[in-house]
Amino acid sequence: MTLLSKFFVAASSIAISCSAVAAQAEVLFWSTQAKPVEEAQAMREQVLSGAGEVDYQPNDGGPWITRLNAELSAGTGTIGVLGALHGDFSAMNTDDLVDLDDLGLGAASDTFNNLAKLGTGNAKYIPWMQAxxxxxxxxxxxxxxxxxxxxxxxxxxxxxxxxxxxxxxxxxxxxxxxxxxxxxxxxxxxxxxxxxxxxxxxxxxxxxxxxxxxxxxxxxxxxxxxxxxxxxxxxxxxxxxxxxxxxxxxxxxxxxxxxxxxxxxxxxxxxxxxxxxxxPVIAGVGIPRTAPDMEASKALIAHMLKPETQIATLRATNFFPVVDVELPGDLPPSVQAAGNAVAIMSASPDANxxxxxxxxxxxxxxxxxxxxxxxxxxxxxxxxxxxxxxxxxxxxxxxxxxxxxxxxxxxxxxxxxxxxx
Amino acid sequence: MTAATTDVAEPSQDTRKAGRFVYVAGVVLLCAWVLVPLYFLLINTLSSPEAVNAYPKSFIPEFDLGSLTFFAGFDGILTALKNSILVAAMTMVMSILIGAPAGYALSRFEFRGKELFRLLILLTRAFPLPLLALPLAVMFIRTGIDDTVFGLALVHTTLAIPFAVLITFSLFSGIPIELEEAAWTLGCNRVTAFQKVILPLVLPGITASAIFAFVISWNEVFAAAVLTIENRTLTAFLLQNLDTSPLHLKFAGGFILVVPALIFIFAVRKYLFAMWGIANR
CATH class of the missing domain: 3.40.190.10 (Periplasmic binding protein-like II)
Incomplete structure (x- = not known):
């Protein structure tokens, strides 16, 4: 009894002291991609290390969309940048995504850039990586x-x-x-x-x-x-x-x-x-209309499209760059093997x-x-x-x-x- | 005559032997049921990726700490562990504080709508969380308890309360009211009678429902993943990412998720066993 009551007292006192946790001024990167623990770790340590304060949170599709919808219907949110597949974005209401044309960014492929408009006249997300x-x-x-x-x-x-x-x-x-x-x-x-x-x-x-x-x-x-x-x-x-x-x-x-x-x-x-x-598989980055700090979110998207970030992303996730980059020679074996196979596939005379x-x-x-x-x-x-x-x-x-x-x-x-x- | 007595004695000895065999086999089976998967989890956690993928599996761990070292360096895992413990502890305290009085009331007092009340308590488990999570998250964001340990503990408490109420209800019902009445005649009021006579008797059951609450909170993923961001619990933080991770990291991650819960249950087992009258032996 004494141990148990001590435990209860301790637990409740910790609880009270912790219920007021200060929110941090980070950009929350809410992603359905790079979910496996090793990829998430590489995203945090290598890809996002030079992007200022970023909290990278990969999620299952269910919690990802539920949280996003909750923030959209509450009209206020913490998610700064969304990272997801084309299919995830196209399932969203296009009004909920901020237009990103003013960033002047895009993929080398116009096909991808057109897909990213989601049927509207404006870029609703920016192609981020492909596989x-x-x-x-x-x-x-x-x-x-x-x-x-x-x-x-x-x-x-x-x-x-x-x-x-x-x-x-x-x-x-x-x-x-x-x-x-x-x-x-x-x-x-x-x-x-x-x-x-x-x-x-x-x-x-x-x-x-x-x-x-x-x-x-x-x-x-x-x-x-x-x-x-x-x-x-x-x-x-x-x-x-x-x-x-x-x-x-x-x-x-x-x-x-x-x-x-x-x-x-x-x-x-x-x-x-x-x-x-x-x-192809295309993942993109977008911004929900409830993002708390629009400028920081846009800066993060710009960071994701930099050639060196794209190469770091390739190493971390095995997803290839969408912009023109010079690939270094020391890529992991999986990237070299997959890159080769995809290149042969697209260049083959019967490619469809x-x-x-x-x-x-x-x-x-x-x-x-x-x-x-x-x-x-x-x-x-x-x-x-x-x-x-x-x-x-x-x-x-x-x-x-x-x-x-x-x-x-x-x-x-x-x-x-x-x-x- | 002697021949007759041995004739009678032998089958009964056989039956006893057979019964004993079934008993021991049952115990062994139940232990293996729990221990073998845990043991496999342990060896695979302590194996190199090659050994994890190899077949047949070795029964002796090779003490390769690679997978565990990876998680030791995984950003935010300690914070997530702390959050998990906090949420689970708060869930325990709140579900007992709310559930035990409800259980007491159900067993000691007659009131209108009692049956309905019992049914309604169970109904909180009738709705899947993915359905509730969206409106809950919207409400939490609006009220400002979004992304707090306390907010998540509230949700987990709701999930744990049916167990707390029903377990304590049957406990209080098992204690004759005469005991309480005797205490009243000997100078106790309702509160002290409860404290000095009833509480020591129901403590094991309370521990059991506390463990239930702890485990429910520890294992819950969906609400935790939607309602917290900075203050994620270990389960929300790891579990979603494990299913797509390589096999050796799945095992190590699973091990990390299981061990704290095991330690907790081990620590409170004394109170749990008291239920069957073998406490403190």
Whole structure:
């Protein structure tokens, strides 16, 4: 009893003395990116060290948007700068983001700068960094490559043949696919499989070519590690060798290259009949209208776009610069490997680059859901391809009609909402 | 006759043996249930990244402090630990201060709407926090208790109160009112009777609900992540970032999250065990 009561007294006295904590005059950088502890640490120590007083706080999507919405509806806030993916920004109300045109900043790519306007006439965020999805393989798998196949010009058929060879040689399915709960599988369908097979995403969603694409996906799944429905970061499975050949986001493969640079190779995504489809990932920095110190927030954004900050960000997060910079020679192995693979992918003669879904607003999640549901029904549940596509097509059409989003590459441009043909 | 008695005695001895075996096996299973995961957490925390990814796993830690050293140098982790302890302690104090009198009232007095009251208390757990967090955060920002340890402790107290009320309610109900009445006849008033007779009897239960409150507060992430920024708790600070971190750091981070809670429970175990009458032995 005495110990317990002492404890209570001590606790309550500390509590009283601490309930009045002074707020500090720092810029709060509220981010959904660079979340893993090592990346967060590198952001704080290297990227933001020269930017004055910055409090870098990476968050899950849920708390990130909830806190932001709370500050917006309270009309006063502590968040100075937002760091998030294009999709996070496009789900926001554009009035809640401060116009950033007067900063005179932007990415080297006009495509990115236009995306950052979120359908308005002004820059609503500034592109901050970019990444992509690539393939990675354990060098042990290379001897099983089918005859005549080159990893840098791989096709989907060769990938399936290769994974089959590996499976026959080892007795285990060693292709890995991020189909886990936090995995980015929808991007594979939107940016890789569909463009490679149908030269579109929305228009061609239920086309005959799409049926072929899903048939190939079924063949690939047959030689895919069945544990893939639990994989979200393929670097883990590459390192513990559950998987020898993998597709994932560049930063989700980074640990494998950094921990055992001599054991893995990175290479472009495979090509289909309509070319080598691939898609960028863009993260941006923006300012909510409730930022407490607008000048400090803008200064921080300017800092993030400096060439040396962009290189520091690349080292910290494995996301590449969006401005023109001279890359130094001593970058970490993951950056070199991924950089090479992306360069080969974009320069390949059959390259078929896609864009991120745009104009979907807060329906971005529903749009992804269409692809995830289609995958689960066709591949995991084994339902007939045509029927599932016809069914999901209705959902997709409704989303496009509700948002009125025009087509984006590789779909042919549209007047008004992108039609599902 | 002798043959008959042994015939009877043998099966009963067998049953006793079997019963004892089941008992021991049950105890071992329950201990393993708790200890094996903790042990794996420990070895993986003390292993190098290569060993963590290797298979099969070793059962002996190699005492590589790399992962722990990383967290030792992680900005803000100590502040977050301090905040976590503060919030958990305040949650404990407040949930007991509010919950125990409510439990006492429920068990000792008859009043209108008593059943409804009991139901309403449980209802505070019926709404998921992600749903409540937005309006709460807006209100906290407007009232100025946003981003304070006290504000977060208020939310955690709300989550802990149902347990505090229901545990103390059943405790007080288990103590005959005659004990209190006897104390009144011997010169105690209501307050002193409670203090001298009832409180020592319910202390173990109070400790149990205090531990509940502590653990609820310690484990809560969503409200902590939305309602605090400068004064983040350890869970909000680390947990969100761990799921995307490499495996060896996940283990080390998990270890760091678990250990303070274990130490606390170990420290108060004396009061908890008193519930089954084996206190201070």
């Amino acid at each position: 992509s999805y690539i393939m990675a393989a354990n060098k042990k798998a290379l001897e099983h490559l089918p005859e005549g196949a080159d990893i840098n010009t791989l096709t989907y058929d060769q990938l399936i043949a290769w994974s089959t060879n590996v499976m026959e040689a080892t007795g285990e399915a060693k292709f890995g696919f991020p189909a886990g709960p936090k995995g980015l599988k929808h991007r594979f369908f939107q940016g890789y499989l569909y463009p490679s097979y149908t030269d579109g995403v929305v228009r061609t969603f239920a086309s005959d070519k799409a049926v072929v694409a899903w048939e190939k996906m079924r063949e690939l799944w047959a030689v895919t590690n069945p544990g893939s429905t639990n994989f979200s970061f393929l670097q883990e499975q590459l390192l513990n060798e559950d998987v020898w050949i993998a597709f994932d986001h560049t930063s989700r493969l980074a640990a494998a290259f950094n921990e055992r640079p001599d054991d893995f190779v990175a290479f472009p995504a495979p090509a289909g009949p309509e070319g080598r489809g691939f898609m 680059p896609g864009l991120l879904p745009a104009g979907l607003g807060d329906k971005g999640g529903d749009f992804n859901r269409v692809f995830v549901d289609t995958f689960e029904r066709i591949i995991l549940a084994g339902q007939p391809i045509e029927a599932v596509l016809e069914d999901q097509k209705k959902t997709l059409k409704r989303i496009m009609d509700e948002t009125g989003a025009p087509c984006w590459a590789p779909d042919a441009p549209s007047e008004g909402a992108c039609p599902v043909e």
